[in-house]
Amino acid sequence: GAGVSQSPSNKVTEKGKDVELRCDPISGHTALYWYRQSLGQGLEFLIYFQGNSAPDKSGLPSDRFSAERTGGSVSTLTIQRTQQEDSAVYLCASSLQPGGTDTQYFGPGTRLTVL
């Protein structure tokens, strides 16, 4: 079946502009995660959605970052007033249900470059 998809695959923007990144999780997966992968930093957790529960936003680096998940499916990560340090690959993952031995399946990522 279809895996996690993300769009766009690449995004180049100018400092100060807002960007929106989209994630389509695997159908039926209730949990959705956003991570950021920067050079030399590994993957860093940003935010987690589970069903209708309040999201875990503990990894968002600043209030310029926000995310929503509509209808328990598609998610959008928004970065306002982008800065050069926001340049990274943004990865989305989904899992059938959280906890225990659930497996997180990753999308291909969106490569964001802020000039």
Added chain:
Amino acid sequence: QKEVEQDPGPLSVPEGAIVSLNCTYSNSAFQYFMWYRQYSRKGPELLMYTYSSGNKEDGRFTAQVDKSSKYISLFIRDSQPSDSATYLCAMRAGGGNKLTFGTGTQLKVEL
């Protein structure tokens, strides 16, 4: 100090070699341990998933967890050029949801 430490490499080995990849961690709450493989410009894909201390084998891959030492390893036997990728260790606390990753080790298997 990071919660999970992983040597970034790069690690270069000849085809057929046994590869050992390692991570150490400091958070005793970590209960679930994973190894992901990531090819260039692709998302990570799960290779191995372990819960308890000890060894778990899957084909050419063996994952080892030593909770007392807070140390995990991934062994690749008979390495192939197709194994060339970045290997990421990841961990999750019991009852937690987010994964905490190492920085990844870049592996190159040469002909």
